[in-house]
Amino acid sequence: MDFSPDPHEEAFRQEVRGFIAESLPPELALRTRLDFRPRREDMQAWNAILYRRGWSAPSWPKEYGGAGWSPVERHIFADECASADAPPLSVFGLQLAGPTIYTYGSDAQKRLHLPGILSGEVFWCQGFSEPDAGSDLASLRTRAVRDGDEWIITGRKIWTTQAHFADMMFCLARTDPEVKPQRGLSFFLLDMKAPGVSFRPIVTLDRAHEVNEVTLDGVRVPGDGLVGEINRGWDTAKFLLTHERTFSAHVPKSRRALKRLKAIAARERKDGKPLADDPSLRRRIAEVEIELEALEFAVYRALSDKSGTSTVSAILKLRGSELEQKLTSLIIEALGARALRHWQDPSLDDALSNTIFDPDNEPGAMGTHLFLRAATIYSGSNEIQRNIIARQLLGSDAAAGRSRA
């Protein structure tokens, strides 16, 4: 790729920046800035604003209603959104379900599902993991049995992010128990309000309710809920997981965290001097900044690589999640005891309106730090990503071959 400054890209950045400055409601930006867990209504409001501008799906091709931007334009857009504290959009709809449906779905599925994902009116969740199938995803036990024109799905999914406010789930279920584990899986789209779907909240270390255990008890899915060919769900899932990990680098989010870290270091004092003067902290901030620059270039390379190999996305996921954790650890270290003293429960929707606090106390920092312990687990654990890199990049046969690759 050519990284020399480009007048078109600079003009594009200014256009995006101007639009966000005019259109992003300040209360949405404040919640994001304070690291409160994104609510459905926040994501939906921002999605609707972008949708009206034709910008809700930067990575989708124009023919499906996407912005049709180049990799660099997408990156600039994400960067500007993060630095303006725009709320995140639905990863499960826009980045996972949508691209899977327009790549593998039928015309009828595209017509039925893509408009709701684009406009942000329909929320999705990802039903892959099960109590006994996480890294070894191919061993999942949820069964789908054909009954006339319909499928009947029975099983348990776990760690299902945002299932409590999702309208639809994409999931993997076993349609043939007799063949090799990867061969007998199919990819389904199911309605979360269908009879037989129930969920139990799981409250994580940060005291927030973001993930759930979902029970599917004889859920009837119409025949057109099957995406792609029967028993070929593993191929669809591999496409989706590679997509998931390419976005897991979270460079714009980490850039925002770095900016915040520097602001805290300039504001806080140690032994009467600004914390930013502390040589040990300065060195570690410089280290994470260098790592972030390197990761950003790796993301550009991955985005411009049409082959979309899973090795590159495994590297991005690995480095991106480690960097997120380093940054929040440094933020907590810089805030010291204040991080704990001012920690606000992120699941309290009214925390903002009911509490009088100073945003400089960073009430969301501790919750984010604790939640991001999971970043090296979700989207495929980092140990598994190391196995993929060992096997595909370094040519080691030692790593077994049916996990979340």
Ligand SMILES: Cc1cc2nc3c(=O)[nH]c(=O)nc-3n(C[C@H](O)[C@H](O)[C@H](O)COP(=O)(O)OP(=O)(O)OC[C@H]3O[C@@H](n4cnc5c(N)ncnc54)[C@H](O)[C@@H]3O)c2cc1C
């Ligand atoms: C906050 C959060 C949100 C999530 N959201 C979703 C979601 O929306 N949808 C969804 O489907 N899933 C979701 N997940 C699940 C996530 O994908 C799994 O937790 C992950 O794949 C690991 O699976 P597991 O928890 O079953 O751990 P296990 O697979 O049991 O692994 C346990 C430990 O053993 C290690 N390990 C396992 N196998 C190997 C191996 N072959 N080599 C080396 N080490 C190994 C793992 O790295 C891990 O450290 C979420 C998880 C979290 C924590």
